[in-house]
Amino acid sequence: MREITFGEAACEAISEEMEKDERIFYMGEDVGRFGGSYGTTKGLFEKFGEERIKDTPMSEAAIVGFALGAAITGMRPIAEIMFCDLLCLAMDQIVNQVAKVRYMFGGKVKVPLVIRVPFGGLRRAAAQHSQHLEAWFLHTPGLKIVTPSTPYDVKGLLKSAIRDDNPVIFFEHILLFQKKGYVPEKEYTIPIGKADVKKEGKDITLISYSLMLQRCLSVAQNLEKEGIDVEVIDLRSLFPLDMETIINSVKKTGKVVICHQACLRGGVGAEIAAQIQEKAFDFLDAPIKRIAARDVPVPFSPVLEDFVVPTEKRIEEEIKKMLY
Amino acid sequence: MREITFGEAACEAISEEMEKDERIFYMGEDVGRFGGSYGTTKGLFEKFGEERIKDTPMSEAAIVGFALGAAITGMRPIAEIMFCDLLCLAMDQIVNQVAKVRYMFGGKVKVPLVIRVPFGGLRRAAAQHSQHLEAWFLHTPGLKIVTPSTPYDVKGLLKSAIRDDNPVIFFEHILLFQKKGYVPEKEYTIPIGKADVKKEGKDITLISYSLMLQRCLSVAQNLEKEGIDVEVIDLRSLFPLDMETIINSVKKTGKVVICHQACLRGGVGAEIAAQIQEKAFDFLDAPIKRIAARDVPVPFSPVLEDFVVPTEKRIEEEIKKMLY
């Protein structure tokens, strides 16, 4: 069973797709010979050259805008924004243009565009380098949002994103890049929009994605030993959101905890909680609990950041509170 | 009892505060002699001149950034972004700078800054001129968010916003500007963070803000005649969010409908619903219902826009569904 890192799996996905389809190209800051600030494009420049792996100026709005222009005129760009906080500089192009052109034009154009965005706090990088802004895009009709948590998932989902004729914003947690895991040699894809039950259980439903999914999983494994049977759902994509898988689990367990690294207020957990209580009201034995970063900018000092971001300890405690 | 329009009340608030405090100034596009694209500054230029009512170039990011620089060096700017959709062009300055500087600097700076933002669909202005993006800022620790619905409220709340030593993003619905209502001659302010029960009732709690609050109110008045007693809560500010008032009402009615003009998915309604089920789970007789714009960009054609944005009819039907 081949084990490679999350970062390698992502690059493999891009490389395989680029070999098959010459309309695909990649653009972003330091993605060329440097291989991407976080190793997002390791080895791709050597393979495809500067024509298809393009270093751009520091111009985030232009990166997305140029990619959009190329996408609606016959190319299939992958535009990288170096990290999530920088999306703030490209919001007009992403929200007012990319997400809306197809609809505004009456469905008369396709937008095969992937916006690839590393994110992730817990790197002691402070308030402007640690944000998780995926909830904004949940509130932006016209975008698909993908948030893989394992090497296997990132490869299969990134391939689907690249093949999608709709704009996809693809978030990868920087602290997952070095994580190793099983990734088959042979071709496969994972459909965008299906959640994945990473661990089955009957006592409580634990919903998460990206790095926090890993924390939830290890909490669930620990609790197993104490005889607590947690079902862990990896959303994989936030839109389309697989409510069916969620609701089925809730009907089974009656208890729900949602966990994400983005701050609590107005986060993805709010939408999921609102939908669960709407669709499975009578199955809930207790209030849905959201565990998320506390509602402050992400502080620098490790002591402070570790207090702000959900820890395994906090997740475990909240689960136990709900069960006893 | 003096009746003036919403727009007049807002300009009165600014004018009175500017007379009292010369550190206050106003900047934005076409806010000078033109009086603001939507009449946001009618008469202010004539009174205070171009030194204090500043026309800017079309540079939304600079408008907010310059205002921030002035705010942390002794001034108290009001920066206008002509309409909500344009916030996308200033997100870095608003989210990465304005909202975070005080915290990042360890509380060693004050940011007395008002970002004033007209918004509002239903003007047949299509996808790029009709967005309601307030939910993004709910997810941005460091900003207060104000959303008045009446002439009386806009004056009192805008005065509080101008006097606040924290950044406030202040949303006014363009279709409310011409609305007339009672506004006392004498000085008053309204504290930011207190919701207002616009109509008391015992059967069901209807929560809204801005223009939709007006629609909710008229629905409530109609239902009154049918003997349905709706309690209408005007949030007034989305952050701080007055959960106390909300929970007290829920405990009384056991049924909740939340209505806003922003699209449903990831909207403010999700956060409120999530908090209500967390804090008043045992008091809920039915799932919390969210009524919001449908999850598409706002279409141009009146036929389509009226289908997308909540109508009084839709609000009334949803309320009845919940009661019978």
Added chain:
Amino acid sequence: MENIEEEKLLDMYKKMVRIRKFEEKVEELHIKGILPGLKHLYIGEEAVAVGVISCLRKDDYIGSTHRGHGHLIAKGGDVKLMMAELYGKKTGYCKGKGGSMHIADINIGILGANGIVAANIPIVGGAALSSKMRKKDQVAVSFFGDGGANEGIFHEGLNLASVWKLPAIFVCENNFYAISTPQEKVTSVESIAKRASSYNIPGYSVDGTDVLEVYRVAKEAVARARKGEGPSLIECKTYRFKGHYVGEGQRELSYRSRDEVKRYWEEKCPIKKFKNYLIKENIFTQSFLEDIEKEVDKEIDEAVKFAEESPYPLPEEALEDLFFEGVK
């Protein structure tokens, strides 16, 4: 001057008239309360769109603005489908979803009007990139106003287009105002063309009310772009004869006088100027040109008729067209 064949001149004249009459009709229908929404008229600026776009091929690209009707018509947009869109009808270019500020027709290279000022700059840059990567010689033209030239994206877009030597042309329609704000009051340079030097590309400043001058300069820029020699910036000094938007009314007087507008009408009307030239040079007779104008009147009437008779979309259709192969 270099010779332009009659057929071309006739086409240019006809397009300018088509734009003018289309806009006059839009104004009339808006005032009558028949057309919903926001509309920004191109009246007075016809020579810019027609002068520039007459140098383009059908497969070249343009990115348009909030004041886009003129660009679309010049690029070959169908006035029937445009008018139907302004009515919010299902038969419109965008099935009623877009309206005045979002009309597009990719098949003839119209990448869309755009409600966000200057936002088309990088999109057009991307189309130029795509043309180059596909080894085509298609050229892409971005239109934007004097106000747009102060947006950050102007800087990012021109820098990147220059760095990558893309077949892009940036046309600044300097009509001296951004809504009410005079260009000189908010712009650090007198001539926007001067900013070309920041991107190491040619910058031209031309009389945007003289369609032939615009044509000549644009032709040079287009040739350059097609040859792979990179982008150009063309500033066309022009004038907006009507209010910023239909219905601005008296507010206009807060930033410009009736006399100023009157003077421009008298001295600078691009259509009058071009017509006089065509007649003076004995290229076409007055009566011939007036027959053309009547033809156009008919087209516009037919467009209105088509729009009037077209059905509205069904409310539920608002939920379609968001994703390719729908997603709920």
Added chain:
Amino acid sequence: MENIEEEKLLDMYKKMVRIRKFEEKVEELHIKGILPGLKHLYIGEEAVAVGVISCLRKDDYIGSTHRGHGHLIAKGGDVKLMMAELYGKKTGYCKGKGGSMHIADINIGILGANGIVAANIPIVGGAALSSKMRKKDQVAVSFFGDGGANEGIFHEGLNLASVWKLPAIFVCENNFYAISTPQEKVTSVESIAKRASSYNIPGYSVDGTDVLEVYRVAKEAVARARKGEGPSLIECKTYRFKGHYVGEGQRELSYRSRDEVKRYWEEKCPIKKFKNYLIKENIFTQSFLEDIEKEVDKEIDEAVKFAEESPYPLPEEALEDLFFEGVK
């Protein structure tokens, strides 16, 4: 050259040495795993911060960058509080909340380092506006890199500062790379100073490794700003002697050679150059300057000691300092 009094020269030398030694210590502590987080060293660029800021008063403003330690020290930042902040201690400038990229000290005009490249440009512009509106003659200086000069906000900020004739100075630290990306590969002009013409302001390009040359030019720009004659753009050609961030290691070789770096060390070290000058001109003796260096060593050691001995914040303190007069 115009005469600079000894005291000033000494202060400049001492500040350059303080920056260098502070950064060397930061690098050492990072490599030892003692300092958490991201750090961008100013080593090799000391002449820019010191040259420019030596022309400023205590009440003038600066806006700094992700590579900010040098600016802060030059403006009078306290190395104890800086080091404590880098340790994430409660006694740091930001109580441990900011870290390397967010140190600020409003009392001495430091409007903050900034993790978003070029984002300080409008903030500094706003400080200049505030100075003008308060009828003070304070000057505000924005530092940013060659990469930052391609961000849209550069354009918006310089245009507005020029239009409003503000007492602002824009200093581009052109160290030829944005992380791995060579300036000439992504920038349409060879010299960033050239872009001043787009804003109708003076543009200078100077050797940023020569502190006296930087000082002379900055002095001119500061005088201009103080007199109310508006902004200037100064490009300082300099070089980053270390990796983009501490720990970049071998990756550096993907964009520049060891030889290139070695050559700069040998020919362009701003401290060595300045020291040789001071000795050659018989302004100070070698031994005197070396005593200064030892003094600085002590300061830095004390700063480390202070940081080491300081307490960490309590976890719950993460919830403080968001709003003035807290809000829950």
